[in-house]
Amino acid sequence: MENLKAYIESGVLELYVLGDLSPEEMLQVEEMASQHKEVRDEIASIEEAMEQYAISNAIEPPKDIEQKLFDKLGLNLLDEEEVIVNQEEYVSDPKIIQLDGSDGKVRTLRYALVACVALLVLSVGALFITYNKLNDAHNQIASLNLDKQKFAGVVSQLEYDNKGLNNIAEMAESKEWATIRMQGQAISPKSKMNVYWNKKDKSVLINYLAMDLPKADAEHEYQLWALVNGKPVSLGLFGKSDSTSNEAIIKMQTIQEAQAFAVTLEPMGGSVNPTMEKLTVMGGV
Template sequence: MENLKAYIESGVLELYVLGDLSPEEALQVEEMAAQYPEVKSELTAIEIAMENYAMENAVAPSADIETKLFEKLGLGKNEEVEAISTTPAYTEEAKVVKLDNSDSKVRTLRFALVACVALLMISTGALFITYNKLNAAHDQIASLNLDKEKFAGVVSKLEFDNKGLDNMVAMNDSKEWATIRMAGQAFSPKSKMNVYWNKKDKSVLINYVAMDLPKADAEHEYQLWALVNGKPVSLGVFGKTDSTSTEALQKMQAIQDAQAFAVTLEPMGGSVNPTMEKLAVMGGV
């Protein structure tokens, strides 16, 4: 009994009424209907429901379409029905058969209309589901692209740090380079920075990897100074303190002699003289 209920609720009976089953499948439904009254009753209920739905949503045809429809059905509209009822040659049984055949054709058209409506609804639902899946796929692709960009940024940062560390090791091991470690001052006590000064060609480099300064705003940048005989000499400005430079090292202006190096926060473009109240780091040679 449970299997019979599952069979009725499977939807195969609706497909049978709509004519969407293969001949073999339709034959199986007919055999089930002949064997089980519950199946037969359900088939009748589905036919009546679809017929009612078709009638409730029917659109009245024009007179021309109505005439052509009856011609296709072979009814000749009212004339043939009236001829049946008034012709002595027809028995009452013949009239019933003729009318039953006509009603069967009309019912077939009604079922066809219901089938069209059902197919339209199914197609609309399928399109809606496909649209949602496409949107979901688009969101997944966008998320993957974002993750890819983040990963590329991490790789770039690691490569940057590695390059900076390699340069630091190379310069520390070299006798030509002097490493000046600058410590934080009152303006920024926790800051730190290294300057590399070549004893041979007097060139000066700063290393972003070994740098820890507060990030400058859009109106300021940092300026490197060398103290020569007690007087500050500008060695250039730099603003990228967040390790986003394409190079780990930045070359500054060379200096022949220096007793110390310092960094101050200055307006964009630098200053002629250092702003001492914004002295960030300083270190002696």
């Protein structure tokens, strides 16, 4: 009995039902089945289980597929009343080829078809699950890339701010640099900006972190002026006060002497003389 139990649990009966055994192995299984009721019962149980699985997972074909199949075979669908046909007519009908096969072969073909349908259902399910997982992975990668870009922007801004603050601290501690604090004028009372003037080499710097000016539009930019003996001298142009694409510290033109500094809003490219109605900030030395 132990050998019989091991034989039943070996999986050979499942392969027999699926038709995956050689002819010699098929005969061996049939011989065992003829000798042992347990083997016959197990084969019947496997067949029934596969049939139930195939039925529960069956995919209903299009309504016209049966007619198309019979058309390919050269047959016509019959009504239920016309199904009963004499065996002699089957043999004599030239359109029908009589198959010479045992019940075992027909049963094998039937369950092989059931197995194919089951595998097809499982494959479709696996493909659907894989597609969903790929979609989820794609969304996660896109989200990570977006987070990476945001983080890079934050780091860039912090580096920019840190550089500007370090330069302000260094210039404030140095005796060579004079800080000119300019206050808002009538056009923009709340504006403010600092200019750093080196007493030794006469260089002039501005720091974006130390300025608060209205945002310039696409047709205008700011122009820095030095007031020398009552006459304005242009020290160069600079862009938006909220721009982080520039260096935190901008070097302007040098000036040997000045009594005051001022900023006006001018058309792109600057002006020869300051537009006084656009005077934004101003401060004395």
